[in-house]
Amino acid sequence: MSKSIYPAILPELSADEFEPLLQAVKDYQLIHGSLLKLVASEEEHSVLARPVGVSIFPTQFPTRHFFRALELQQIFNELYARVASDEAWLEETLHDLIESDQFTNALWGVHQAVKAAGAYERQPLSLGVFRSDYMVHLSDLKSRANIMSKLNSKAERRLELKQVELNTYTVAGGTHGNIVAEMHKHLLRSGVYGKEYREQFALSTIHSYPPENDTVKNIVAGLATANRAYERPTSRSATHTGVLMIVQPNNFNVCDERPIEYGLWDQDVPCYRLIWGSEVLQYTTLGPNKELLFTHPQCVYTPLEISVLYMRAGYEPREYQDKAGVTCRLHLEESRAIKCPNILGHLATFKKVQQRLAEPAQLERFLPRESADAIRVTFMPMYPMDSSEQGLKGREIARNAKEARDYVMKPSLEGGGHNHYGEEIPSALASIPEEQWKSYILMKMIDTPPQEGMLMSPRGGYRGNVVSELGVFGVCMWKKEESSQEVRILENKQAGWSFKTKSTEVNEMSVVKGYGCFDTPCLVDL
């Protein structure tokens, strides 16, 4: 971990000032739905909720890297739209995983089945709501730090924007990110951060607040665009089209999902929720033209022809363990609805894809040289863990405690978690049968400079070193022409951001576990 390069900006607050500040945070969260639903407490007539973890103050992030990350999103949108349209490349990339990993195998099986059933010709459009996650990285200086101990002199710094991962499936946090950004703005204008912070902020020429953040609105707009692109109902019995959100049962995170549903209704686009698996199978059918029909006494235009499937479930291996899970996915993918995203778009989220894209000449397969160069600089060194030449190099690093220190070993799954960090890698690897090693990738750790932060979450309060992750949202709609196999990008937008901060004492950014806290970048010119 590097020394901090950020100016110290957090004030000392007396108890008299601290208590109203915490009150202001909690009350704002209660009133704006910045909550976790305590699903275990749910009764028919009531349920408990409590504020989701947040950073009390905005956390510093370099201005130029923030805006650079926003700029890059359209390139990443295009890249992943093209990756998700390139079956051959995906198959080659995921080949080992399809063989060795049950989950990947199940998803690939779904792809093959719906391909054979003509799903891609039936619906050449696909929608993506992506999120590219970044941290800032203090490059190359770590090993020299001990000798030189000059880290804070401008000449010695090289701060870079580095990608943690890119998520294409069931991307969450947009709503929470929006609310917390608004909350920090309110707390600042109201003065509750105290005089010292206020004056320092007002006088500072290097700090500023990010521009307005409308992630929810942008996601809603993307889904509404896809609904329009679907055009009129195919079915004779349906009068209207609408969006179906596929969700997990007993979801503690409804506060992140429901605002998108309300936003669609506000645009006169009907939106319904169904629970992954048996509920989907119970209430939807495929019409003669494979149109997906939602029939339910509580659907106002029943049957509603589903134009867009907005996936917020189906990303966990356990969701495919019983037959209803696989059947549900097949049923949805086979339909004429536009998927957000389709199964190939889902497969593009695997870390193996990220690792392969970092290999020489891969980006150029999908992007013009200039775009490829622009995003390549955000990649950390990555290795496969298979038996290729690079894979053997990866295995060598992973087995060597000293070399492994700078790396993280990640299973090629969606989302965070299940990672092994630094010195624990060799023993973790030893406990995994060698034939499964190829399901992992090795990535050089982003060495992000810490700074002081103040967090509050259901776990408690925390003041100490923190690190942050910036997530940039993108909305993208693309069409794969049946005849030419050409990929046309029909919609390509940067769609806002979320920002999460955690204590340096934990590795996980999990919001559910109370480690990751929603935050706003306080932009700093470094």
Added chain:
Amino acid sequence: MSKSIYPAILPELSADEFEPLLQAVKDYQLIHGSLLKLVASEEEHSVLARPVGVSIFPTQFPTRHFFRALELQQIFNELYARVASDEAWLEETLHDLIESDQFTNALWGVHQAVKAAGAYERQPLSLGVFRSDYMVHLSDLKSRANIMSKLNSKAERRLELKQVELNTYTVAGGTHGNIVAEMHKHLLRSGVYGKEYREQFALSTIHSYPPENDTVKNIVAGLATANRAYERPTSRSATHTGVLMIVQPNNFNVCDERPIEYGLWDQDVPCYRLIWGSEVLQYTTLGPNKELLFTHPQCVYTPLEISVLYMRAGYEPREYQDKAGVTCRLHLEESRAIKCPNILGHLATFKKVQQRLAEPAQLERFLPRESADAIRVTFMPMYPMDSSEQGLKGREIARNAKEARDYVMKPSLEGGGHNHYGEEIPSALASIPEEQWKSYILMKMIDTPPQEGMLMSPRGGYRGNVVSELGVFGVCMWKKEESSQEVRILENKQAGWSFKTKSTEVNEMSVVKGYGCFDTPCLVDL
């Protein structure tokens, strides 16, 4: 209790339909701040909340009475502005209470002290946020019901709009009312009420939804208008003016209060909260011109000159029991700030005032004949309980179990609660020392026809007979000219509504106790 005169409109829902409906209600409430904060659970870093009680379906209310109540609000605004400006009439009206009731006595003492200190000349403006509560009343037919049992034939009905009470002080429920009205609209458009209800509603020529309800926005606008009317800071040290909201500590109802604060900030009017009593005295001072200065490290324009005092505390006798309470009120009332409302405006909320206004010729003291006639028809028969001629009549009724059956005996306090109903009145009266009888009034009970309703609150779910109360908000600003003693009404607006429904099995409409549930009127042509 009358028989229902309302068409039966609630559907039978299967468990399959009921569960998603309840989910939709609870989720909407979590996301929109329709919550009660569980203050006992509060820790520094977190707090629990749960949905406030709501009616699952909108509850029927006669269309013409709904719009009539909205129309009458400007007359009530003017009436109470004039009552609050008529010290002599208030003193005469409250004379007995001032003598016998400690609380009234304390408030009157504050009035006298600040009058002597020149407070009313210093600040001739006053603001009111009022709420007039109504129920519909099936008049005169009750005694005939048994004989005729023809209640549902049109000829036998006489439905009237009757006032329950008028609140001038710490009027709550505006935010909750807004949210629940929006929620019901969303539930209806989404179809979650089921096919039977939807079709019936769509086909009905007699049902409609009330127009948009912007209570929060209107209250914010009223406070912002008063802030502008205050004009520039009097103090040399202050650069800005702003609103101070005086609140109770540990308030479970922050979700009703805070949105008004946020709304003011959105209009660039600073708004701060201070807790009644010692916190007010700690953080505010009076300048040489009695300008109220708020000085606090967490106030962004410190010292902020307070233009408007928005009172959401100071209405309970216990708040005046220690010295800080009375001192706090004196301090605030003495200041140059515009009070919302001032102490005379507060005294106007006493039920004794309502009863006296119902006496012959009283309304004409304040209003033109036409206006007086328009509102007089909303009054139920009321009696004082003092030793006047009318008071003796009141006492006679109260002591007679049979006659008392149609009455409610109310202590002359702000807000609901502590009432005695019907047959329990004689024994309640017997337990009260006779010298305190004059602190009560007797009001004929509004005989409101019940209907079937479905409620959910922290207490549980309920399906059965319910009755509703419509509250119409008003915002009013008036000026009492020093020279002419003339009262000029500067702002007079109907400001939205709230609607509450409870089981007929309980008398209290208390939201905190989980009896009263926020609701929307489903307007019906009866």
